[in-house]
Amino acid sequence: DAGITQSPRHKVTETGTPVTLRCHQTENHRYMYWYRQDPGHGLRLIHYSYGVKDTDKGEVSDGYSVSRSKTEDFLLTLESATSSQTSVYFCAISPSGGTDTQYFGPGTRLTVL
Amino acid sequence: KQEVTQIPAALSVPEGENLVLNCSFTDSAIYNLQWFRQDPGKGLTSLLLIQSSQREQTSGRLNASLDKSSGRSTLYIAASQPGDSATYLCAVEIDAGNNRKLIWGLGTSLAVNP
Numbered sequence: 001d002a003g004i005t006q007s008p009r010h011k012v013t014e015t016g017t018p019v020t021l022r023c024h025q026t027e028n029h030r031y032m033y034w035y036r037q038d039p040g041h042g043l044r045l046i047h048y049s050y051g052v053k054d055t056d057k058g059e060v061s062d063g064y065s066v067s068r069s070k071t072e073d074f075l076l077t078l079e080s081a082t083s084s085q086t087s088v089y090f091c092a093i094s095p096s097g098g099t100d101t102q103y104f105g106p107g108t109r110l111t112v113l
Numbered sequence: 114k115q116e117v118t119q120i121p122a123a124l125s126v127p128e129g130e131n132l133v134l135n136c137s138f139t140d141s142a143i144y145n146l147q148w149f150r151q152d153p154g155k156g157l158t159s160l161l162l163i164q165s166s167q168r169e170q171t172s173g174r175l176n177a178s179l180d181k182s183s184g185r186s187t188l189y190i191a192a193s194q195p196g197d198s199a200t201y202l203c204a205v206e207i208d209a210g211n212n213r214k215l216i217w218g219l220g221t222s223l224a225v226n227p
Contacts, residue, residue, distance in 0.1 A: 004156075042117075042217040043157075043202070056212065090156055101147055102215070104156035 003027050004105040006091050012111045019078040021108050023091030025071075031094040032074040033102065034058075034066060036087040043090070049074055081112045115140045115207050119218035126193055127226050134188040134221045136203030141181045144206040144213060148177050148188050151200045151220070160201075161188070193225045 003026030013019050023032060034046040035058075045058030047066040055066050063085060065077045078085055088109050092102040116139045126132055136146070145164045149157040161170045161177040163186070169178040176189040190197055200222045204215040 040219070042219045043204075043215075044217075045214055048212070050212065058214070092157075101159040101162050103159065104149075106156045107154075 004091060004093055004103060006089075006105040006108050008108060009106065010109045012113065013081055014113050015082055016080050019081050019110065019112075021076045021089055021091075021110070023074045023076070023105055025074075025093045027093060027095075027103070028071060029093040029095050029103075030071075031096065031102075032068065033092040033094070034064070034074065034076045035090045035092065036060065036085075037090060037107075038087050046076065046089075078110075081110075083112050086110060086112045115143075115205065115216045117203060117205055117216050117218040119201075119203055119221050121221060122219065123222040123224075125224040125226060128193060128195060130193050130225075132190050132193055132223075134190070134201050134203075134223070136186040136188070136218055138184045138186075138205050138216070140207070141184055142207065143181065144208070146177075146179050146186050147204045147206070147215070148175075148186075149202040149204065151202060153199075157202065190223075193223075195225050195227050197225050198223055 005024045007022045033048040035043045037043050044060045049055045049068040067075045088107050090107045091105040094100050094102045118137045120135045147162045148160040151157045163170045163179040174191040179186045200220040202220045203218040
C-alpha cells in the first residue's frame, strides 16, 4: 500500500470554527489531491497540488483553502466550517497528473454541528 | 459535461458466481478509465486502469473492458468470493484545461454471500 496517512481520522466541530486536515505521504509523489465523498454525489475534487507551493482549485473549492510547503504534506483548511461541509474527506497522491492511477488515504470523517 | 453512471447500484450474489458490473460515460473524449474498490470506512484501492487506446485489462480474477465509442466499460469478476464484497467505483480521466481530472460514478455495492 502507498504510504499515505490522514489526520485526524475523525473530527466533530462546531459551525464557524476553523478546521485543518492533514495529508502526509512517504512516496515522494508530485501530485496530491483532496476529495470529499457524500451520498448521492460520489467523489468530488476540492483542490489539488502539482508541486510544492503549486495548487489549483477543483470543482467544489468554495470554503476551502490548501497549502503545500513540503512535498510530503498537503493541508486542507476550512476557514469557517459549515454544516454543509460535513463529509468524508480523502487525500490521494499520484506520481504524475495523468496516465498513473491515484492512491488514496484512509479518509477523515468530519462532522460540523 | 461528462457524466459517469454505474448500474446496478447494488448487487447481491451467492459465492462462486461470475458477475459483471457496468459503467457508462457520456463523452468518449477520455484519457483512461479506472476501476476502484472501496471497503466500508476505508479509502479507495485502484484495481485496473485502461488507457483510452486499450480494450481491456486483467488482474487475477478481474477483467475490465472498455468500449470508448459506445461509452461503456464492464468489470468482470470471476468465481466471486465473500472477500470481494465492497463498493466498486468507476472513474474516467478527462482534460481539465491545464491538468486532468477524474469524473466518478456513484459505485456499485456488491455483497457476495457464503
